[in-house]
Amino acid sequence: MTGVSGTGTWPGSDALEAASTVVGDLADVADARGLPFTVTLPARGPWGDQVGAAVGALLEMPAELGPHGWKLADRPGGDLGRAQAYLREDLDALAVAAHGYAGPLVVPVLGPLTTAATLYLARGDRVLSDTGAVRELAESCAAGWAERLAAVRRAVPGAEVGVLLHEPLLAQAMAGVLPGFSGRAPLRRVPGPVASERIATVVRELRDAGATSVVVHGGSAWSAVAAVRSAGADGVALAVAGIGEQGWERLAEAVEAGLALWAEVPPQATSQCAGPDVAGQADVVTRPWRSVGLPAAGLADVVVLAGAPPEDSSPDEARSALAGAVRCARIVAERSES
Numbered sequence: 001m002t003g004v005s006g007t008g009t010w011p012g013s014d015a016l017e018a019a020s021t022v023v024g025d026l027a028d029v030a031d032a033r034g035l036p037f038t039v040t041l042p043a044r045g046p047w048g049d050q051v052g053a054a055v056g057a058l059l060e061m062p063a064e065l066g067p068h069g070w071k072l073a074d075r076p077g078g079d080l081g082r083a084q085a086y087l088r089e090d091l092d093a094l095a096v097a098a099h100g101y102a103g104p105l106v107v108p109v110l111g112p113l114t115t116a117a118t119l120y121l122a123r124g125d126r127v128l129s130d131t132g133a134v135r136e137l138a139e140s141c142a143a144g145w146a147e148r149l150a151a152v153r154r155a156v157p158g159a160e161v162g163v164l165l166h167e168p169l170l171a172q173a174m175a176g177v178l179p180g181f182s183g184r185a186p187l188r189r190v191p192g193p194v195a196s197e198r199i200a201t202v203v204r205e206l207r208d209a210g211a212t213s214v215v216v217h218g219g220s221a222w223s224a225v226a227a228v229r230s231a232g233a234d235g236v237a238l239a240v241a242g243i244g245e246q247g248w249e250r251l252a253e254a255v256e257a258g259l260a261l262w263a264e265v266p267p268q269a270t271s272q273c274a275g276p277d278v279a280g281q282a283d284v285v286t287r288p289w290r291s292v293g294l295p296a297a298g299l300a301d302v303v304v305l306a307g308a309p310p311e312d313s314s315p316d317e318a319r320s321a322l323a324g325a326v327r328c329a330r331i332v333a334e335r336s337e338s
Helices: 015-026 050-057 078-097 110-120 132-156 170-175 190-206 222-230 244-256 278-291 296-301 316-337
Strands: 001-007 065-067 071-073 102-110 158-166 214-217 235-240 262-264 303-306
Touching: 001 278, 001 316, 015 071, 015 078, 015 102, 015 316, 050 065, 050 071, 050 078, 050 102, 050 110, 050 132, 065 078, 071 296, 078 132, 102 110, 102 132, 110 190, 110 244, 132 190, 170 190, 170 222, 170 235, 170 278, 214 244, 214 262, 222 235, 222 244, 235 244, 235 303, 244 262, 244 278, 262 278, 278 296, 296 316, 303 316
Parallel strands: 001 303, 102 158, 158 214, 214 235, 235 262, 262 303
Antiparallel strands: 065 071
């Protein structure tokens, strides 16, 4: 049955309220397969967003906030302590919100290439500019997220924990278009096989830690799909609006090779007369799926992802968008039977 989940980012700063909402709304979905997910709360500042969570999870690789964002540091400090405190707070909130829950649970985390493209060296450019540092960061990321996964499994013993590994900057890193510190020249491109191996390091460690599946989210660029396939992931996630025929052909190749598709859908269009266009949101997935020759029955294996809410969204608006994604998943499930 078609699944439905989210990318992990949630508005507001109340961890317990956010976790309770997501688990409560997705734990028992009719006519679709609800996959509750853990949340990150950017409203708490740079210590509580996806990058802050990644920094807090790194093992033996401390970081601190600098003028341009997070950078590697010689020793742990207050910024790292605060990021780690938010990780503990989120885990405690999840344990309360999901008490007694048994079923799938998605843990969205930041992948090694995007983390390397976001963090700076202690004295220099982005971590991505240093091949050795990227390798060390991938290993630290793998070990840290494996520990986090184990902690989530202890907090929710009945959960079947999977991971959504976010790599929104993967395609840009491989294309060599990410700007360097000076802004004058881009960073050198990361060869596809190297990018795949860094991601594979994390995928393998997470599987060893008990992940039921690891799905890699390549952002909105279909050119990331090949690297995701080579990394040995169980599935590929992509924001599917606007990727075009060539993008869908790459997704079809991945699906035919056995990868699951997690399709991030755009927000529903609305009108005063008709209200939210749920069918149109489902069309973004089902029409190109069929146009590239994939069987309708395969739509039952797709997971519909509600995208990250806009920064100025309220928790109620995010909850409404998640409910819309649930309705979208139901339509996709219906079309899998036609």
